[in-house]
Amino acid sequence: MIKTLPSWLKKEIPDSASIKSKLDLVKDLNLHTVCVSAHCPNMGECFSHGALTFMILGDICTRNCQFCAVRKGMPGKLDINEPQNIARAVKKLNLDYVVITSVTRDDLSEGGASVFAETVKQIKNLNPDTKIELLIPDFQGNLGSLGKVMDSSPDVIGHNIETVERLYQKVRPMANYRRSLGVLNEIRKIDRNILTKSAILLGMGETWAEIIQTMQDLKGVSCDILAIGQYLAPSNQHLQVAKFVSPDEFKEYKEIAEKLGFKYVLSGPFVRSSYLASELLRS
Numbered sequence: 001m002i003k004t005l006p007s008w009l010k011k012e013i014p015d016s017a018s019i020k021s022k023l024d025l026v027k028d029l030n031l032h033t034v035c036v037s038a039h040c041p042n043m044g045e046c047f048s049h050g051a052l053t054f055m056i057l058g059d060i061c062t063r064n065c066q067f068c069a070v071r072k073g074m075p076g077k078l079d080i081n082e083p084q085n086i087a088r089a090v091k092k093l094n095l096d097y098v099v100i101t102s103v104t105r106d107d108l109s110e111g112g113a114s115v116f117a118e119t120v121k122q123i124k125n126l127n128p129d130t131k132i133e134l135l136i137p138d139f140q141g142n143l144g145s146l147g148k149v150m151d152s153s154p155d156v157i158g159h160n161i162e163t164v165e166r167l168y169q170k171v172r173p174m175a176n177y178r179r180s181l182g183v184l185n186e187i188r189k190i191d192r193n194i195l196t197k198s199a200i201l202l203g204m205g206e207t208w209a210e211i212i213q214t215m216q217d218l219k220g221v222s223c224d225i226l227a228i229g230q231y232l233a234p235s236n237q238h239l240q241v242a243k244f245v246s247p248d249e250f251k252e253y254k255e256i257a258e259k260l261g262f263k264y265v266l267s268g269p270f271v272r273s274s275y276l277a278s279e280l281l282r283s
């Protein structure tokens with residue numbers, strides 16, 4: 001087990017006042033962020049720039065991914081006010097770009113797709129100029145659910161591949177690599193103009209060749225945006241880090257991804273799928 005963080009993974013202490021004011025608002029509206037639930041190391045930086053990622057459909061996930069800090073188990077009832085409260089939070093925070101993700105809700109017949117769609121609708125009603133990025137679960141490959149989400153016309157749709165195919169059984173036992181690629185492929189088939197996005201976390205035991213293969217697979221389904229970051233174990237009970245990838249290696253992966261033809265690539269130790277999401281599209 002690797003215990004000591006290399007120098008490039010040390011972050012400055014975040015500005016707690018800026019974090020607290022945003023979290024107070026999130027709590028007052030009975031909302032959740034993946035920033036908190038997934039113990040994201042970028043909270044200080046993102047929150048001080050006014051960026052945060054809302055997590056809808058509650059804060060308990062029905063899957064058991066071994067890398068993820070989000071609580072797992074049987075979720076409670078949906079909060080019917082959640083879509084409207086997200087829209088209100090976007091307004092109060094004056095966000096011109098917002099990322100919405102969710103826990104995976106395999107217990108719901110359509111995986112919560114209609115809540116995604118309603119959330120987009122409510123955000124647009126109250127914040128017509130705000131760009132919306134959705135980071136969706138695989139909806140167990142249900143095309144009806146995917147269609148429902150796409151009908152709401154977000155600006156970007158992401159679905160994270162997270163790791164290489166060989167490690168799925170160990171890292172994401174209830175997910176399926178090919179199904180996740182299929183989700184991205186379907187999005188592209190339904191709407192050729194929408195931007196699609198995916199992310200991979202390195203340091204879980206994958207090889208160089210497997211990383212390149214995963215990039216090629218994502219390019220094969222016409223994914224536009226790729227985010228590559230370092231996996232950090234949320235606790236001793238989670239999958240442990242197999243390797244800390246150096247900044248030079250991240251640079252090399254970025255160059256390879258760009259050569260493969262991704263429109264936008266973010267690659268670095270602290271990169272996450274929602275990290276600098278709005279800046280990326282402005283670049």
Ligand code: SF4
Binds near residue numbers: 042043051272
């Ligand atoms: S990278 Fe994403 S999850 Fe992490 S703090 Fe920023 S917005 Fe939140």
